[in-house]
Amino acid sequence: MAKAIKVENISKAYQLGSIGTGTLSRDIERWYARIRGKEDPFLKIGEANDRSIKGTSNIVWSLKDINFEINEGDAVGIIGRNGAGKSTLLKILSRVTAPTTGSIKVKGRIASLLEVGTGFHPELTGKENIYLNGAILGMRKKEISRKFDEIVDFSGVERYIDTPVKRYSSGMYVRLAFAVAAYLESETLIVDEVLAVGDAEFQRKCLGKMGEVSKGQGRTVLFVSHNMSAVSQLCTKGIVLKNGAIIYNGSSEGAIHNYLSNNAQISTYTAQNNNQPIQILDAAITNENEEVTNSFRHDENICVILRVRHNSFETGVRCAINVLDTMEKLIMVHRISITSKSGETAYKVTIPASFLVPNNFKILLSLYIPQVKAIEILKDYLSFEVIDTGSEKVHAGENHEGLVFSNMHSEVINKETLTKSIR
Numbered sequence: 001m002a003k004a005i006k007v008e009n010i011s012k013a014y015q016l017g018s019i020g021t022g023t024l025s026r027d028i029e030r031w032y033a034r035i036r037g038k039e040d041p042f043l044k045i046g047e048a049n050d051r052s053i054k055g056t057s058n059i060v061w062s063l064k065d066i067n068f069e070i071n072e073g074d075a076v077g078i079i080g081r082n083g084a085g086k087s088t089l090l091k092i093l094s095r096v097t098a099p100t101t102g103s104i105k106v107k108g109r110i111a112s113l114l115e116v117g118t119g120f121h122p123e124l125t126g127k128e129n130i131y132l133n134g135a136i137l138g139m140r141k142k143e144i145s146r147k148f149d150e151i152v153d154f155s156g157v158e159r160y161i162d163t164p165v166k167r168y169s170s171g172m173y174v175r176l177a178f179a180v181a182a183y184l185e186s187e188t189l190i191v192d193e194v195l196a197v198g199d200a201e202f203q204r205k206c207l208g209k210m211g212e213v214s215k216g217q218g219r220t221v222l223f224v225s226h227n228m229s230a231v232s233q234l235c236t237k238g239i240v241l242k243n244g245a246i247i248y249n250g251s252s253e254g255a256i257h258n259y260l261s262n263n264a265q266i267s268t269y270t271a272q273n274n275n276q277p278i279q280i281l282d283a284a285i286t287n288e289n290e291e292v293t294n295s296f297r298h299d300e301n302i303c304v305i306l307r308v309r310h311n312s313f314e315t316g317v318r319c320a321i322n323v324l325d326t327m328e329k330l331i332m333v334h335r336i337s338i339t340s341k342s343g344e345t346a347y348k349v350t351i352p353a354s355f356l357v358p359n360n361f362k363i364l365l366s367l368y369i370p371q372v373k374a375i376e377i378l379k380d381y382l383s384f385e386v387i388d389t390g391s392e393k394v395h396a397g398e399n400h401e402g403l404v405f406s407n408m409h410s411e412v413i414n415k416e417t418l419t420k421s422i423r
Contacts, residue, residue, distance in 0.1 A: 125163055221234070314369065
């Protein structure tokens with residue numbers, strides 16, 4: 001299959017703080033190395049782009065030794081945490097900025113939507129910017145005119161098409177920019193996380209259009225998003241970036257699994273004072289293989305494992321596992337009866353797959369005797385998130401599912417039955 005994009009040993013270095021090395025002799029040394037085609041000696045002190053730690057160098061590698069190939073017609077999701085290098089990579093592919101080292105081979109024209117307002121002149125009207133963008137892509141005026149009505153109709157800004165875009169809201173900007181990028185005839189479409197600016201209805205339109213562009217028209221799509229459901233729905237392949245390097249390049253499902261595994265925060269509790277006769281000794285949130293994690297796919301079982309000590313003659317002790325949302329609204333509770341004088345006992349509670357809708361949740365653990373006293377309450381130790389990686393709800397373009405997925409049953413009944421029930 002023909003290659004649409006081939007990236008070889010791409011690296012991009014940025015200098016933090018003021019420009020220049022600080023001394024004239026060092027600047028001349030860098031210039032002399034550049035005209036001889038040698039490596040910049042100042043880049044040898046560059047460090048990986050890990051924003052969570054303080055570095056010793058003011059040279060940072062936003063990307064380092066990136067290699068991959070993309071075939072024509074592929075839909076590729078590029079995912080990673082903030083600062084991983086995703087946007088820098090797209091800017092290099094779009095020729096907005098040049099790589100420090102390495103080379104790129106691109107077949108055909110690239111239409112890119114990198115950030116709000118990219119490629120638009122604020123003083124020009126929406127109509128003029130459509131023709132300007134088409135001209136930049138190398139299209140003739142007749143070709144642009146043929147697509148003009150479809151672009152305006154998709155963007156939904158027809159009333160303001162003759163208004164300078166500097167007066168557009170950010171949402172209107174994105175609507176028109178995406179319509180231009182999607183409808184003008186380029187071989188490759190690059191979309192950064194700007195779709196988050198649009199409303200939910202427009203995001204669904206955009207995802208549908210990108211799917212049509214990739215699967216129906218055979219064009220290549222590169223899509224950066226933190227929405228794992230959108231990546232799963234749209235993309236067949238995925239690339240995961242971390243600190244400027246590729247840590248995974250393969251299927252979209254494999255990329256999502258890799259991303260979630262690498263970014264899961266450990267969610268555990270261990271008692272500091274463990275000499276109480278009745279107490280929770282430790283607890284953890286795990287997957288069904290009892291591996292500690294706090295990120296789960298919507299179709300994955302969520303397990304809470306805890307160890308309880310009961311060396312008292314108190315009777316009627318219960319342990320409650322409360323699931324709360326981010327607003328601390330109680331979603332569900334599971335209660336365990338703790339047997340008197342049982343010593344230490346481990347319990348495993350499973351929240352079934354496809355039950356909680358994608359959201360962030362907390363676990364509140366408590367030991368108590370009903371209507372008598374509270375023994376122990378653990379409130380802010382355990383938390384987890386449920387991530388939608390392509391549920392039927394998403395494919396159907398639905399949202400606002402509440403707090404749990406519906407498991408109710410419906411059937412067609414006889415009208416006489418209804419009349420009888422009402423009476």
